[in-house]
Amino acid sequence: MATDISLDQLLELIDHGAQVVEVLPEDDYAPVHLPGAINLPLRQLDERTAAVLDRTRPVVVYCWDSL
């Protein structure tokens, strides 16, 4: 189930091993992104591309202005 989180909650989730996913295009991801974040651009996001994620750990998805 998806839910909005705060920056503090993100930091706590990262500390506990959450996977971080940037859904912005590659051109936005490449210059600068959160540490350890992987890039799954929204337009390419489907069951196949999302298969790289570990379903047993929390996943945090972010874009420019939301987590």
Next chain:
Amino acid sequence: MPGKVDWLAHNLEVEGDRADAPTLGRVMRDDVVRCAPADPATAVLKLIKGSPYPFAVMISADGCVLGRVPASALDPPSETPVWDVAEPGPKTFRPHHSAENVARQLADKDLRWAIVTTPEGRLLGVASRSDLERAAAR
């Protein structure tokens, strides 16, 4: 809602091709004198004179910037609270802004210093225009 912009604006660690680009957050220093509105001018002036900056930053109890207190406004020294002489609501910048852009904005307004805060207004530090220009030129 917070997102990538918020992460950058809090000067948190990043990765990527441009992660080492000169930003305000990489140039700023956090040793500027901080004071509370009720602090007496004499005490603040003494702290400023012992610092590398010609001003102090007046902050609230939770660290938010309230004003800029130039040493020149505290002279001659008195027991007046700095609130009475501070320049309220100074322009502030976020740490992810590029050093080059901030230096240009300061130059346009003939300012020598940038005050850096989080998006919530909490003081992070200050940077001089000359340091920003040097960083941008590298």
